[in-house]
Amino acid sequence: MSDAPADPRRERVDGAPRREQILNTAARLATVEGLDGLSIGRLAQATGMSKSGLYAHFGSKQELQLATIDTARQIFIKVVVQPALAAPTGVEQLQAACEQFLDHVEREVFPGGCFFSSVAAEVGGRPGALHDRIAREQLDWIALLQAIADEARDRGQLAADTDTAQLVFELNAVVVAANTGFVLHGDPTGLERARHAVHRQLKDAATTADP
Amino acid sequence: MSDAPADPRRERVDGAPRREQILNTAARLATVEGLDGLSIGRLAQATGMSKSGLYAHFGSKQELQLATIDTARQIFIKVVVQPALAAPTGVEQLQAACEQFLDHVEREVFPGGCFFSSVAAEVGGRPGALHDRIAREQLDWIALLQAIADEARDRGQLAADTDTAQLVFELNAVVVAANTGFVLHGDPTGLERARHAVHRQLKDAATTADP
DNA sequence: CCTACCGATCGGTAGG
DNA sequence: CCTACCGATCGGTAGG
Numbered sequence: 001m002s003d004a005p006a007d008p009r010r011e012r013v014d015g016a017p018r019r020e021q022i023l024n025t026a027a028r029l030a031t032v033e034g035l036d037g038l039s040i041g042r043l044a045q046a047t048g049m050s051k052s053g054l055y056a057h058f059g060s061k062q063e064l065q066l067a068t069i070d071t072a073r074q075i076f077i078k079v080v081v082q083p084a085l086a087a088p089t090g091v092e093q094l095q096a097a098c099e100q101f102l103d104h105v106e107r108e109v110f111p112g113g114c115f116f117s118s119v120a121a122e123v124g125g126r127p128g129a130l131h132d133r134i135a136r137e138q139l140d141w142i143a144l145l146q147a148i149a150d151e152a153r154d155r156g157q158l159a160a161d162t163d164t165a166q167l168v169f170e171l172n173a174v175v176v177a178a179n180t181g182f183v184l185h186g187d188p189t190g191l192e193r194a195r196h197a198v199h200r201q202l203k204d205a206a207t208t209a210d211p
Numbered sequence: 212m213s214d215a216p217a218d219p220r221r222e223r224v225d226g227a228p229r230r231e232q233i234l235n236t237a238a239r240l241a242t243v244e245g246l247d248g249l250s251i252g253r254l255a256q257a258t259g260m261s262k263s264g265l266y267a268h269f270g271s272k273q274e275l276q277l278a279t280i281d282t283a284r285q286i287f288i289k290v291v292v293q294p295a296l297a298a299p300t301g302v303e304q305l306q307a308a309c310e311q312f313l314d315h316v317e318r319e320v321f322p323g324g325c326f327f328s329s330v331a332a333e334v335g336g337r338p339g340a341l342h343d344r345i346a347r348e349q350l351d352w353i354a355l356l357q358a359i360a361d362e363a364r365d366r367g368q369l370a371a372d373t374d375t376a377q378l379v380f381e382l383n384a385v386v387v388a389a390n391t392g393f394v395l396h397g398d399p400t401g402l403e404r405a406r407h408a409v410h411r412q413l414k415d416a417a418t419t420a421d422p
Numbered sequence: 423c424c425t426a427c428c429g430a431t432c433g434g435t436a437g438g
Numbered sequence: 439c440c441t442a443c444c445g446a447t448c449g450g451t452a453g454g
Contacts, residue, residue, distance in 0.1 A: 018423095032336040037247060040449065052451080053423050061449060112336030117391075121332030124394040125243040125323030135395050169404040173388035174381060180328075183335040184346050193380040229439095251433065263435080264439050272433060424454080432447065438440080 019057050022047050023071035026064065030072070031112025034122050035065050035130060062129060069133050072115040079104050081144065090152040091202055097145055098175050098198045102191050105179045113183035116141070117176050142168060158205045167205055171198055230268050233258050234282035237275065241283070242323025245333050246276050246341060273340060280344050283326040290315050292355065301363040302413055308356055309386050309409045313402050316390045324394035327352070328387050353379060369416045378416055382409055 025046050030038045040061060044051045058064035080100045087096035105113055112118050116137055123131045149164035158164070174197040181190030236257050241249045251272060255262045269275035291311045298307035316324055323329050327348055334342045360375035369375070385408040392401030 034245065034247070034333060036245070039447080041447065050424060051449085052425080055450070056423055059450095118332050118335070120391060120395055121329050122245060124329070124391065131395075138395060166404055166407060169388065169401065170381075170385060170408050173384040173405075173408075176388060176391070177380065177384035180331060180335065180387070184331055184342075184349060190380065193377055194384075196377060197381050197384075250431080252431065261440060262433085263441080266434070267439055270434095426452085428449105428451075430448075433445100435444070436442085 020071070022049070022054065022057060023067055024075075026068040027072040027075060027115060028110055028112075030065075030068055031110040031115050031118045035068065035119050036122065038065070038068070040064070065130055066133060069119070069130070069137070072110075072119075073137055075109065076104075076115065079109050089148075090155050091157045091206065094145065094148045094152055094171070095198060095202055097148060098171055099195070101175045102178060102194055105175075105182055106188060106191055114176070114179045117179050118183075142172060145172060156207060158202075159207050162205045167201065170201060174198060231282070233260070233265065233268060234278055235286075237279040238283040238286060238326060239321055239323075241276075241279055242321040242326050242329045246279065246330055247333065249276070249279070251275070276341055277344060280330070280341070280348070283321075283330075284348055286320065287315075287326065290320050300359075301366050302368040302417065305356065305359045305363055305382070306409060306413055308359060309382055310406070312386045313389055313405055316386075316393055317399060317402055325387070325390045328390050329394075353383060356383060367418060369413075370418050373416050378412065381412060385409060 022043070026038060026043055029043065029046060033042070040051050040054055043064075044054055047054075054064070058067060080097070080103075084093060084097040084100045087093045101114070104110075110118070116134060119130075120134050120138060123134050145168040146164055149158065149162075149168055152158045153160065153162050153164055158167075174194040178190040178194035182188060233254070237249060237254055240254065240257060244253070251262050251265055254275075255265055258265075265275070269278060291308070291314075295304060295308035295311045298304045312325070315321075321329070327345060330341075331345050331349060334345050356379040357375055360369065360373075360379055363369045364371065364373050364375055369378075385405040389401040389405035392398060
């Protein structure tokens with residue numbers, strides 16, 4: 001949990017390789033300093049290693065950045081996606097995905113908020129391997145929400161004429177906006193508004209036949 | 212319009228001071244490279260000046276960055292806010308504000324999309340003068356939308372029990388999400404979804420008494 | 423995984 | 439607004 005373990009060897013005993021420890025630090029740092037602002041020197045300092053020590057693990061800065069994205073993805077899957085998928089399939093799962101996303105922002109899993117929102121803005125307008133990788137992750141997230149929404153509709157929990165792509169666009173929009181507001185203003189108001197919006201959206205799209 | 216005017220003296224004739232020309236370039240560059248990635252050397256190259264020539268205009272990088280934000284704000288006011296305020300007060304104006312925002316994204320007024328969305332992600336998690344300035348601009352934009360929404364409600368165009376803060380949060384969320392999608396994927400689909408969402412939101416909040 | 427080093431670029435200054 | 443320069447840091451390499 002701490003930034004710099006008192007005794008690095010204890011990490012080894014846990015079986016957590018040094019590489020993962022470095023990448024965890026890198027992923028959290030990148031949400032504050034950016035993927036580019038994450039310099040090898042700074043990361044070396046943050047992990048208590050020398051710069052060339054890092055180059056033993058990663059051949060180049062871009063390799064480090066790509067590995068960092070992959071680590072962030074794994075963290076996101078573990079703390080957002082998997083808990084969401086543990087919810088009952090359908091509307092509940094869709095709501096859980098939004099809720100878990102908001103929770104991971106509020107719990108500050110990454111100090112700079114959602115890793116992918118943060119980094120997407122950085123590489124959005126710049127072509128290259130980082131851009132392509134981040135764009136793909138974003139599409140995967142949307143595709144996941146859509147698959148859940150489609151399932152909810154197929155199960156008759158959402159109206160048959162629900163435009164699930166539109167619904168998912170709007171759900172993602174409000175949770176991401178909440179992330180931005182929380183990071184920029186340190187204010188959870190947006191998180192509450194997002195929860196409110198998600199709840200209403202799902203209620204509005206739900207099949208009205210209750211009896 | 213062009214990145215590097217053939218004859219810089221023509222700009223002078225127009226009465227556009229060199230400083231403004233530099234800052235216009237800086238504002239557009241910052242949406243791609245970031246406010247930090249915008250180095251003095253790169254900006255010097257982009258404007259055809261020497262580094263120390265820039266220091267004659269701006270005492271430090273932070274001064275340049277703050278001046279760049281101010282220029283971006285003026286551009287935003289000119290291309291988004293003022294056209295929106297030209298629309299009839301009330302719901303139409305609220306719709307116009309959203310529409311003008313989406314238009315300025317689609318027209319690529321800034322090559323990296325909305326300046327403030329881009330920069331907010333960069334400085335969001337970092338304390339300092341840049342953060343505070345960007346946070347203020349974001350609050351101003353939300354306050355503007357809210358003032359318009361309140362007016363629309365006071366005029367009876369929106370239901371009296373409309374939660375305008377919630378409405379504005381959701382409107383802003385979808386237009387910003389459209390910006391992100393357009394920049395990241397070069398795909399206008401999100402812009403259409405945002406227009407659709409804005410239209411439906413305003414329709415839902417409208418007073419149902421039509422006859 | 424380290425020390426020691428490379429050329430390039432960073433923000434910034436002196437002096438004009 | 440320029441040339442010429444400063445120390446610091448960048449990404450990366452040699453050699454171990």
